[in-house]
Structures are given as C-alpha cells and as structure tokens.
Amino acid sequence: MDKAALLDAVIQNAIDGILTINQQGVVESINPSGCRLFGYTPEEVIGNNISMLMPPPDKEKHDGYLQRYQRTHEPHIIGIGREVRGLRKDGSTFPFRLAVSEVKLVDRVIYAGFIHDITREKESEERILNYTQELEELVNERTRSLKETVSALEEAKEEVSQSLEKEKELNQLKSRFVSMASHEFRTPLSSIQLSASLIDKYATPLENANIPKHIGKIKNAVGNLTNILNDFLSLERLEAGRVEAAFTPFDLVKLSEEITEEMQVLAKADQHIIYQHTGTEKMISLDQNLLKNCIVNLVANSIKYSGEKTFIEFSTEIGPGSCTITVSDNGIGIPEADQKHLFQPFFRAHNTGNIPGTGLGLNIVQRYAGLMNGTVEFKSAINEGTKFTLTFAL
Known part of the structure; x- marks a missing residue:
C-alpha cells in the first residue's frame, strides 16, 4: 500500500470528522465520520461553502476569516482545540472541538479541519x-x-x-x-x-x-x-440539700434494741417485733440519726401493713467490710406492678386502702441510705409479706 492509499484509509476510518476546503471556503472532501456528525452525504456537502455547516454568527463571519488571512498572510492555525458549534442537516446544533490547519500543496493552498464531537463531555x-x-x-x-x-x-x-x-x-x-x-x-x-x-x-x-x-x-x-x-x-431538707451524713462510731445493737422497744409500744395487738443480731462486732461508723430514721420507717411500715397477732423480724449483722439490716413481715405485700414505682415520692401501692401514709417514707429511706453510701433492696409478694434489706459498706 502506497502512502497516498494509507493516508486515505486513515482519513476514511478516523473516529473524528475530517474535511478540507479551498481558499474560497468551498468543501473539497469530507470523511464518513464528518458526514455522520452533520447528517449529510458527501455529495450534499462537497462543492458547497463550509458555512452551510455553521450556525449563526459563525456562518456569516467565516468568509471574513479567510479574507483576513489572505490579506495579512499571518499563520492560519485557527483555534487548535477551539470549541465551536456545528449545524446539522436537521437544523440541530452540537458542540465540537475544532482544529484547522493550512496545508500547502504544489500548486495551491487548502485548509484541513479536524472535528471532535464533545456532546457527551458537554452533557x-x-x-x-x-x-x-x-x-x-x-x-x-x-x-x-x-x-x-x-x-x-x-x-x-x-x-x-x-x-x-x-x-x-x-x-x-x-x-x-x-x-x-x-x-x-x-x-x-x-x-x-x-x-x-x-x-x-x-x-x-x-x-x-x-x-x-x-x-x-x-x-x-x-x-x-x-x-x-x-x-x-x-x-x-433533702430537696434543699441541707442533709449531710455525719459519720460517727456507735453501738448498733444498743440503737436497735432502743428502736425495738420504742416501736413495740406502737405495735398492734399481739404484734411482736423480734430483734436479732449476728456476730460479735457491735460498733459501726454511720450517721446514727439517719440510720435510726431508716429503721424506724421500715419497722413502722411493717406494723401498718401487717395484721394483729403477727411477727415482725428485725435483724442486724456486721460482717467483713459491710453492715446489713433487714426488716421483714408477713403483711399485705406489694403488688408486682407497683414495685418499680415504690421509691418514688408520694407513691403508694394500690392495695394500701385506707391505711394512712404520705408515700414519702421509702423515698426518704433510700435517699438517707444513699447519703451513707448504702443501698435499699426488697422482696415482696401479695399477702405473703415484704422484706427490706439495708446494706452499708464499712
């Protein structure tokens, strides 16, 4: 294959559109890609002015471009990579990147245009x-x-x-x-x-x-x-933050016996408070007044919510690093649905009926115990009684 045939094959199979025009702007050749871009057959384009492929205002100005070059003879490389718009046969336009070069032949000069469609890039x-x-x-x-x-x-x-x-x-x-x-x-x-x-x-x-x-x-x-x-x-006083625990050593057994004696006077007919202490150690360091308030409150509740001829068990135990106090009875018990609200202020279980009370006692007990680094736990069942346990770290 000679060079002319090779060049023609390249032009005919190029992806981009390639066309040539003479010095008067008349199209002399156009490759298949160029025809597809503009929607024309080669016969419809060749022999016509290149301006037929241009939308306004380039259509009207193109001849002026050529005349200016021919008059000034300045290098005529027009917009390598320049973005312009082409006019299709159907009247629509599309963007492309244009490079136009002057080609000097033996007897004349022509201009070759390379057209790269950039529609997708623009989109x-x-x-x-x-x-x-x-x-x-x-x-x-x-x-x-x-x-x-x-x-x-x-x-x-x-x-x-x-x-x-x-x-x-x-x-x-x-x-x-x-x-x-x-x-x-x-x-x-x-x-x-x-x-x-x-x-x-x-x-x-x-x-x-x-x-x-x-x-x-x-x-x-x-x-x-x-x-x-x-x-x-x-x-x-608790709400105002005016209660502080004063830790002092005292005899827990002596205090418990005094509480038992005082509360027995308030017990119902044939109600008996049975106190028992486990261990040989008797001295602890807590706030005696706050602790007494907690125990009295729990024993008073057992008296209120238990019937006559019943026993209330009150016990204390001092072990290694902790003190445990329990108060248990076999009274009316606490409904399971109410147990999660038991320590809320002003809350009273639904089965207390006309038994007097404010619903504050257990809330106060819990907060007093907390001030002494203690906890309150309980177990209860309807008509089977309730057991409260106070635990303090020593």
Missing part, C-alpha cells in the same frame, strides 16, 4: 453543573434550616431558662411554706398530745372505758399527723 459538564447548583441550593437550604434551628434553640433555651428560674422560685416558696407550716403545726399538735395525756390522767377515777378509747384515738391521730409532718420536713 457531563451540564450534569455536573446542575449537581453543583443543586448541592449549593441544598447547602443553602440546610444552612437556612440550621440557622432557624439554632434560632429556635436559643428561643427555647431562653424559655427553659425562664421556666427554670420560675420553678426555682416556686421551689423556694414551697420549701419555705413546708418549713413554716410544719413548725406551726407542731405547736398545736404538742398541745393536743399533752392535753390528751392530762385528760387520761384526770379521768382515771371516773373508770369510764370510753375515755381511754377516745384518748387513744386522739393520740394515734396526733402521732399520724406528726409522722406526716416529719416526712415533709425530711423531704424539704
């Missing part, structure tokens, strides 16, 4: 541009949303701050009221208790069985009210 660029714009819009939208959220959070923060301030003021008023009311109630209750005792003393010669009965009711009512006030005062 990709357009998609990327659209994605970029969408992303920018999304970022702007998210930024606006974030600013609105931050603004809403700042407003909510301000509202919460004001609410907390109001709640703080209300809590302070509540604490002052509870403290004032509790102290004010104590004086008349003490007077009622004293008067009931004096009436009991003065009425002894009358030998009327109804007098001691009603005096007993007065004393029980005063005792219940006093317990309620004590619970409210304890809760108020």
